[in-house]
Amino acid sequence: MRRIFAQFLKELSQFQRDRLTVALAFLLPLAVLLIYGYAIRLEAKNIPLSIQDFDNSQLSRSYVDRIFASQQFVSAPLLDNDPTLAIDRGIAKATLVIPPDFSRTIKDNDSIEVQVLVDGTDVNNARVIQNGIRATTQFFLNSDNLLPNRPRPQVVAEVRLWFNPGREEAFYIVPGIFGVILWVFPSMLAAIATVREKEQGTIVQIYASDLSAAEWLLGKELAYIAIGIGEALITLVVAALLFGIRIQGDPTPLLVGTIVFLAAAVAFGLFVGVRFISFLLIGGDFGDVTLAANQVLLQFLNISAHALDGFAFAAEALVGQAFGRRSVARLRRGAILASVWALTIVVLMACAFALWGGTIIDLMAK
Structure with missing residues (x-):
């Protein structure tokens, strides 16, 4: 238990020294809270x-x-x-x-x-x-x-x-953003910290110590749960000051649920970080050329996916309109248009990659 607590203190110390990580932990959640609280609007039907x-x-x-x-x-x-x-x-x-x-x-x-x-x-x-x-x-x-x-x-x-006679939109939006913040940012910080151990070489100290893998992970888990609790407190205070959100009734279920929720979020972030380290260690055995080729292929895949996503969204909108109007003709026309345009773009991209693939790879490799 002493070694776990030492790992816990070490994680908090590293977190405090990294200003970028501190900013990610506390400023980004506030930015998300303000953006969603003031800007988001939803469409209602059915x-x-x-x-x-x-x-x-x-x-x-x-x-x-x-x-x-x-x-x-x-x-x-x-x-x-x-x-x-x-x-x-x-x-x-x-x-x-x-x-x-x-x-x-x-x-x-x-x-x-x-x-x-x-x-x-x-x-x-x-x-x-x-x-x-x-x-x-x-x-x-x-x-x-x-x-x-x-x-x-x-x-x-x-x-x-x-429940909301004054029709304050913040009473609906802000409590939901509380859960989003506590899932996204603690898990992201835990994953970044785990990967950074490999990048900065500090994980070698863990290899040289008698700290077990379970103790190392548990120390990180406790550290980022504590950071997540800090994010939760700041979010609640800002929500109370800016949006008038108050905890009604017994706060015990909220407090217990928040800790359990944070534990799951941080564990997920640690899992992602550990798997990424494993990928780096295994991928390093294949050599630099293989890793570079894999990254280039991933970039090609991302470009193709982003190019075709727009047609998928357009098809969803057209099909939804046709379904709402009970029009089979509109449904058929929307599906055909989206398919034809997507096929055209795929053919053009394939031709571009075939003709200028080497030039594109050279640009990516620079």
């Missing part, structure tokens, strides 16, 4: 919506059919006749409650309110749900000639936001 229809009349069923005919919502079950239970369990993003006198009130030429309970944690979804239901309600009134000359329409959708 929103699960549960219905509680107390009226159960032909007119109320027609209204519900209009809601789902917009293809913006999908039906979600209503649990135990409780309009809030499906939202609490994450099964539905909203619940539409139709009162028992819906049909009679409309036939009496009076106004009536339907209640819409919306999960406000995802602000974009909440906004889409609110606007979608109100727009569909307006369309329902127009199509069924239920718009008499009155300042207030006969059916009014009253929206109530749950």
Whole structure:
């Protein structure tokens, strides 16, 4: 245990001396937090919506059919006749409650309110749900000639936001970024530190010592878990100061889960770093020419992959549009266009590599 603790202190000492690593550990997570917290926006569709229809009349069923005919919502079950239970369990993003006198009130030429309970944690979804239901309600009134000359329409959708009544987008984005930061950066730092041991030659000292491989890895694991805890604390403080994010309830599950999560992330980073060292040690036996040729081939593969990725994304978009419009002709046309363009680019790249491959390799080798 003393040797593991000594390895732990040695890792922290090396980490502290390397300014670049310190910057990667603490400045990059903050940059990611700010970028995602302020800039990211999401598109919402296929929103699960549960219905509680107390009226159960032909007119109320027609209204519900209009809601789902917009293809913006999908039906979600209503649990135990409780309009809030499906939202609490994450099964539905909203619940539409139709009162028992819906049909009679409309036939009496009076106004009536339907209640819409919306999960406000995802602000974009909440906004889409609110606007979608109100727009569909307006369309329902127009199509069924239920718009008499009155300042207030006969059916009014009253929206109530749950969990995030102020519709703060940071309450939805920032907690998710917390998990991203704790996975990406501790694992990356652990992998970099492991590979750097080989590059700087300090791993020879480990070979010469009586420290076992398990003790060496465990010392690194504990060191970068401690660094990850520091990143987590800084992220929580910045999230509280800039975005108003607070821990609600018992913090014990969050603390325990964070440590377990960090342990898995750092272990993954150590695995990547150790495998990379093994690759270098084994690859070195093949000679410099073989390693250089392998790197050139990898660069060719990366260039080809990046050149064809754009057509793959375009094909996904075209196929998605065709599927949404239920158009087989658009689907076929999009698939053919993407395939033809991709094949054309592949042929041109193959010709370029065949004609000027030597020149390209010389440029890469310089």
